[in-house]
Amino acid sequence: MTELSQQTSGINGIESSVAIFGGTFDPVHNGHLRSAIEIKEALGVDELRLMPSHRPPLRGEPGAESRQRLAMVSAAIRDEFGIRVDDRELLRDGPSYTVDTLRDLRAELGAAVSLTVVMGSDAYNKLHRWQDWRSLFGLANVLLLHRADYPLAADSSVNEFVSARRVLSARALTAMSAGGFFELGLIQLPISATDIRQRLASGRSIRYLVPDVVADYIAEHGLYT
Template identity: 30%
Template sequence: MRIAVLGGAFDPIHNGHLQIAKQAVKQLRIDEVWFMPSAATPLKQEQAASFQDRAAMISLAIAPYRHMKLCTLEQELEGVSYTIRTVKTLFQRYPQHSFCWLIGDDQALQFDRWKSSDELKQLLPFYVFTRDEQDISLPDGLHRVHMQLLAVSSSEIRQGQKLYQVPDRVRDYMGAHGLYLERMVRQRMSEKRFLHSQSVAALCVQLARAHQLDCRVAYLMGITHDVCKQLPYAQAEAWMRSHMPNSLQEAPAIWHGYIGADYINKVFHIHDRRILQAVYHHVKGRNRTDYDRILFIADKLDPSRGYDSSREIAISMRSLKEGYRIVKEQQEAYLKKEGSCKKIRSLYMEELVRIVQKAVDEKKESVRCCMIFVN
C-alpha cells in the first residue's frame, strides 16, 4: 500500500489536519494516511497535553474515516522524535509499504533545520500543503500541493479560539479531561480574577481530598466558576434574555454563575452535571450536594481575598455541611449589612438631590424676580 505519514504534535488535532489527510487521499492517490504524534518534537516547546491524551484525541477525530490510522511509533522510540529515525524504522517494520511524508508550509520553511534533511529527501518524497494563494519558496526537493487550507492552528485552539474547528468528539474529550482549560480561562478574565480562580480551584481540591471526593471535578468547577464574571453587561443581559429569561429579574451580580454554567457546557464541552450545577449556584449557594458546598465555601473563603479565613476552612475540612452553614450565615449577614448601607446611601442621595433641586429653584426664582424688577 501507499502510505502518507502526517506527523506533528497534534496538540490538539483539528479540522485543518483532517482536511490535509482527505486531500492527500484525493490528490496523491494515497491508500492510507497515518497520523504520527510526536513524543518530543525537536523544534517545538514541550507539548501542553500528554502523548496519551493527544493520541486519544487523534483516535476520536479519525474514527469516521476508514483511510486514516493512528501510528504511535514515535512513543516507542526513546528520546527526541527525529524524523530520520522514524522513517528508517518504518522502512524496517513495513517493507511491504511505500511511504511519503506530509507537512505544512510552516514545517517546510524549517525543513533545512531538520536532522539529516538532505538524506530524508533521498529516502522518500515530502509533500507540502500550502494555501492556493500562497507561493512561498520551498527548499529543493519538496513537492507543493495547493489546496484551500483552513485558517486554524493548534495554538489558537489552546487559547480557546476557533473551537468550532475541533471535532465534537475531541472537544468532549478536552472538556472531560480539562485539557488547555487554564489557558482558555485566562484569556477570558483579568490577571487578578484568574489568580482568584486558581486559588479557588486549589481550595476546592483540598476540600475534595479531605472528604474523599473527585479532585478532578473539584478542580474543574473551581477554575471555571468565574469564567463569565467579567462579561460586559450588554452581552450578559443578551445571554440571559436569550437563554435564561426567567432569571433576568435577578441582580446582575448573580448572572455570571448562570451564564458560566451554560458557557462551559456549550463552549468548553464540560458536561458533568456536578460541575455545571455547582457553577450555576455558586453565587447564592445551594446546600444539595458536596460539590455545591465545596465551590460555595471555596469561593467565599478564598485565601487570596486578603482576610483570615483559616478558622472557617478548618471547620469545612472536618464538615462540609457545617462549613457551608457558617459561610452562608456570614454571607447573609454581609448582604443584610450591605443592604442597610445601600439604603442609607440611597436616602442620603435622595436628600442631596432635594437640597440641590431646592437651591436651583431658589436661584431661578431670584433670577425671575430680578428680571421683573428690571422690566
C-alpha cells in the same frame, strides 16, 4: 548502493502506498482532519497515517501529554476509512526525528511500498535544520503543503537539492518508492491549534473547531485551561 538507489529500485513494482502526516496535534482539529482527507485524495494512497510527535526538536513542549494527544487523534479518525493513527514516535523517550521514523517505517514496509511524508511550508522552511535531512529523500517521497500563513522561504541548499526530484503531480509520487518531491496547495480551513488553546484558556467555546469527541475529551480531562 545509496539509500535512494535502494528504495527507488522498486519503482516499477509498487505494491501499495502509504503517506505520513505528522504533527503535534495539540489538539487535533477540523483543519487537520480536512487536510488529511484532501491529502489522501490528492495522492490516491491506500493508507494515510496521522502521526503525533512526542517531543518535536524545533518546537516547544506540547500543552497536552502524549497519551492525551494520541487519544484525541484516535477518537477523531475512528470512522475514517483508510486513515489511521501511528503512535511510534510517542513511544520514544527522546526527540522525534523524522529520519529515524522513516528508517523504521521503511524497514517495516519494505522497498515495494511507496512511502510519502507530508510537511507544511512552516516545516519545509526549517528543513535544512532537520536531523540528516537529505536522507529523507532516500527513504520516502516528500509532499509539501503550501500554508498561507507561512510563505515559502526555504534555504537555498534545500531548493537546490529538491530541484531534480520534482514530479508532475501528487499521484506520480505513489508510483515511486522514494525520492520524489511535489508541492500541493490545499483549501485549508483557517483553524489554529494555538487559537484553540487560547480560547480554552480564556473560557471561550471551541465548538465546530474540533470534532465533538475531541471537545468532550478536552472537557472531561480539563485540558488547556
